[in-house]
Amino acid sequence: MLVSALLTSVGINLGICILFFTLYSILRKQPGNIHVYAPRLIAEGKSVLSDHFNIESLLPSAGWVQRAWQPSEEDLLSTSGLDAVVLIRVFIFSLRVFSFAGIIGIFILLPVNYSGSQLSIDFSDLPNESVDIFSISNVDNGSKRLWIHFCAVYVFTGVVCFLLYYEYKHISSKRITYFYASKPQPHQFTLLVSGIPSSAGKSFNDSVESFFTEFHPITYLSHIMVRRTNKIRNLIRDGNRLYKRLVNLKSKDPAHKKYTRDGFLGLFGRKVDLVDHHEKKLEDLEDNVRMEQLSVSLTGEELPAAFVSFKSRYGAAVALHIQQSTNPTEWVMEQAPEPHDVYWPFFSASFMQRWVFKLVVFVACFILTLLFLIPVVFVQGLTNLQQLETYMPFLKGILTITFVSEIITGYLPSLILQLFLKVVPPIMKILSSMQGHISNSRILMSACKKVLWFTIWNIFFANVLSGSALSQFSIILDPKTIPEKLAVAVPAQASFFIAYVVTSGWSGISSELFRMIPLxxxxxxxxxxxxxxxxxxxxxxxxxxxxAKILFFGLLGITYFFLAPLILPFLLVYYCLGYIIYRNQFLNVYEPKFETGGKFWPIVHTSTIFSLILMHILAVGLFALKELPLASSLCIPLPIVTLLFNDYCRKRFLPIFAAYPAECLIKKDREDQNDAAMTEFLDKLVTAYLDPSLLPMQNSSDVEGYHSPLLHSRDV
Known part of the structure; x- marks a missing residue:
């Protein structure tokens, strides 16, 4: 990619960012857009609609930036939870890492690269030179200046590991502090028990009662059996759709009645009033729901799973970490999620169905990866004008126009990939929901890992392989040559990834603020x-x-830190924008639906370690390629030391994210002993995990109550 093409891409995306920021600062002040830009404030009663016109509302302003900057981390923790704090800490960590990297990369490595003579440079025509002149590719083979890059790799690795340790320690302490400050929560006292063995003449309910009464007589409180309620959920879903249709009909002019036929597909039978027809169907459906609820409650099929509640957190923890039976496949325990976080469709699938679904998900991910190679190969064709002219000769005349060629090579490839990537997170969420996770939060964590590794493979490795001589499979057949071949391929794609950061990063983060689709x-x-x-x-x-998106940009920054440091200032701009924008969104837009207690941070840690090791592998291969074998050999200990550091962090901090220690549980239980509200909490705990589809429903066929849901679930 030429320098002029990169500048064109930067100019286009900078213009888009300024446009989105300007429109946001104006539109957010308009009363009609309050549902888009401040839905959380409306829900909390902190913002009301106002029709008062003010000329200042039509002028752009940056006051929202100051308001987003002001709240402290503790304020954010109290309003949005620890998961929101973790997301903001990822930005803080990235800013610290790449600020240090930027100082070394821009002021030391980039001048060294630019002053090299490996590539022929015409300084009088710099805009038409390749961006590679700013990369390590321009440093002469065997040059002593390469030792500067070697030292930078060692120093950068040490700084990243230090910051990783500090953040892991900080978030671990935040997790413990957040636990101490929290009120008693049902999931802290409850376990999901699966693999309940069947006994002759005994129901699953009786088996659970007798087992926990016998083996946990002091701490056992109660249990709720999980029943098969997929039929009721389908009826409720149909009822909600019918109710919304009825609401729309009743809200229209009553003078214009609509009619339909009550026969097949509304084409046959006698004519009936559409509103009356839907009301009758809704009443019949609600009666069916009640009958099914009664049937399931009395004689419904019990699944070999139950939510078992204990009188103390420590009692639940003991039961969780002790094998309950001589057969480890029976009485399997796992921590229950929050009641509103339970993914109930999971329980409607049998063990065999879940096993088949896992296989289907694996195959689906593989197929999706292969299909995504099509846009990747197409995008790489756009970055090479000569190749594009060969495959599409009819474009030869158009491609001679400088501005058009700069847009095609600098802006269009990243935009196409960004558009294709939009469909990946929803697909991965659907696939994760099929794997048998018991909560929505675990589904999102599983989807996060899938999206991250899918992005790393398809955007990083697939682009590197398809955009170079590595399109053949020789790299797989000869693993010993992986470092050297990657050292050839990765620097060659530096310009593409710089443009990708600008397009997907800058424009993407500004569109998050503007919220075009919701608008x-x-x-x-x-x-x-x-x-x-x-x-x-x-x-x-x-x-x-x-x-996943933030971590992928982190991988690009770490990987290209010493290869093409020109990427670093663009990354810093992205992280600065992201830090302010997401603080604003947490305050005004997003409301937490669940709380994992910061469990997304281990994903961040693992991804960063992977990025460091990838950088080390590239360093080994590149220094060998640049005829500096001693530097290549001295880089070999780096991935080993990094893996040892990772192993220490996993043993030091990861157990805190898996479960709270006994010290914390016992202290918290002792505090609750003096709390008068604890008795009331334990009474409510008995019914906290009742399937929402079995809760009493509220008749909502009255048009006056159309703003209420058809089936109203009360909190328990």
């Missing part, structure tokens, strides 16, 4: 739909896609 949907709802203005849902942040 359009809200406009259509208000002007083209009869729904009530009070109808809106406070969104929750998609951790699985956002964390």
């Amino acid at each position: 359009i949907c809200d406009f259509i709802r208000r002007h083209c739909s009869c729904s009530s203005d009070d109808e809106f849902v406070v969104p929750s942040i998609p951790y699985h896609s956002e964390i």
Whole structure:
């Protein structure tokens, strides 16, 4: 990629960012857009609609930046939870890492690269030179200056490991502090028990009662059996759809009645009033739901799973970490999620179905990876004008236009990949939900890992392999040559990834602030739909896609730190924007739907370690390629030391994220002994994990209550 093409891409994306920021600062002040830019404030009663016109509302301003900057970490923790703090800490960690890397890379490594003579440079025509002149590719083979890069790799590794340790320690302490400050939560006292053995003449309910009464007589409190309720959930889903349809019909002009036929597909039979017809169907459906609920409660099929609650956190922890039976496949314990976080469809699948689903998910991920190679190969074709002219000769005349060629090579490839990547997080979330996770939070954590590794393979490695001589499979057949071949391929794609950071990073983070899709949907709802203005849902942040994106940019920064340090200032701009924007979104837009207690951080740690090791492998191969064998050999201990550091961190901090220590549990239990509200909490704990589809429902067929859901679940 030429320097001019990169500058064109930077200019386009900088213009998009400024446009989005300007529009946001204006549109957020308009009363009609409050559901888009401040839904959380509306839900909390901190913001109200106002029709008062003010000329200042039409002028852009940056006051929101100051308001987003002001809240402390403790304020964010109290309002959005520890998961939100972890996301912000990822930005802080990245800013620290790449600020240090930027100082070394921009002021030391980049001048060294630029002053090399490996590539022929025409300084009088710099815009038409390749971006590679700023990379290590321009340093002469065997040059003593390469030892500067060697030292930078060692120093950078030490700094990253130090910051990783500090962040792991900080978030671990935050997790413990957050636990001490929290009120008693049902999931702290409850376990999900699966693999309940069947006994002749004994129901699963009786087996659970007798087992825990016998073996946990002091700490056992109660249990709730899990029943097969997929039929009721389907009825409720159909009822909600029918209710929404009825609401829209009743909200229209009653003078214009609509009719349908009560026969097949509304084409045959007698004519009936559509509203009356839907009301009758809704009443029949609600009666069916009640009958099914009664049937399931009395004689419904019990699944070999139950939520078992204990009188203390320590009692639940003891049961969790002790094997309950001589057969380890029976009485299997796992920590229960929060009641509202339970993914109930999981329990409707049998063990065999879940096993088959896991196999299907693996195959689906593999197929998706192969299919994604199509846009990757196409994108790499766009970055090479000569190759593009060969395959599409009819474009030869157009490609001679400088500005067009710069857009095609500098901006279009990253934009195409970004558009294709939009569909990946939803697909990975669906696939993760099929794997048998018992909570929505675990589904998101699983989806986050899938999205991250999918992105690393398809955006990083696939682009590197398809964009170089490594398109053949010789790298797999001869693993010993992996470092050397990657050292050839990765620097060659530096310009593409710089453009990718600008396009996907800058424009992507500014579009998160502008919220174009929600803005359009809200406009259509208000002007083209009869729904009530009070109808809106406070969104929750998609951790699985956002964390994966941030970590992928971190991988690019660490990998290209010494190869192409020109990427570092663009990354710093992305992380600065992300830090402010996501603080603003947590305060105004997103509401937490669940709390994992910071369990996303181990994913961050593992990804960073992987990025460091990848950098070390590249260093080994590149110094060998640059005819500096001693430096290549001296880089070999780096991945070993990094893995040892990772192993220490896993043993030192990871157990805290897996479960709270006995010291914390016992201290918290002793505090609760003096709390008068504990008795009331334990009474509610008995029914906390009752399947929502079995809860009493509220008749909502009355048009006056159309803003309420069809089936209203009370909190227990």
